[in-house]
Amino acid sequence: MAHLSYVNVFARDIVALSAFYQKVFGFQEIESIRSPIFRGLDTGKSCIGFNAHEAYDLLQLSHLSETSGIKLLLNFDVDTPEAVDKLVPIALEAGATLIKAPYETYYHWYQAVLLDPESNVFRINTVLL
CATH class of the missing domain: 3.10.180.10 (2,3-Dihydroxybiphenyl 1,2-Dioxygenase, domain 1)
Structure with missing residues (x-):
């Protein structure tokens, strides 16, 4: 495999x-x-x-x-919603831009959407199921 x-x-x-x-x-x-x-x-x-x-x-x-355009989405999984909440300000301090604050998705993930310093999209996620 x-x-x-x-x-x-x-x-x-x-x-x-x-x-x-x-x-x-x-x-x-x-x-x-x-x-x-x-x-x-x-x-x-x-x-x-x-x-x-x-x-x-x-x-x-x-x-x-x-x-040009968004062609990549990196996803970083963490263990808990609290870990998502903890990492978002660390990312912002390091130069990220917040696109969407942490929220629960319809597919039961808790995630935040950000841009890194070169405008690549990434998410910090945890599965709530």
């Missing part, structure tokens, strides 16, 4: 953006794979990679590098 190993985010500033997620969620950098155009963070179950725009050429994606 396949499993998700990495979600990679193209970033203007891989150092600052990876530091944001380290500060908010406490993820550790995987220093053994650090390069001038890449940073990786271990989330515990999978990893988040941050690629500099130079990676477009490396991956032969330059002709597809249109970056």
Whole structure:
């Protein structure tokens, strides 16, 4: 069976953006794979990679590098609604923008919707069932 190993985010500033997620969620950098155009963070179950725009050429994606619009939604699960409430101000202090304050969804999750410092959408969630 396949499993998700990495979600990679193209970033203007891989150092600052990876530091944001380290500060908010406490993820550790995987220093053994650090390069001038890449940073990786271990989330515990999978990893988040941050690629500099130079990676477009490396991956032969330059002709597809249109970056306008929302094309990615990162989800970070926590154990309780209180953990969601605790992390939102930490994210805001680290440079996030609140899009939707914590609320209970129709599918019984408690979540907040935010933008990271490079305007990538992410949610902090917990399942209420």
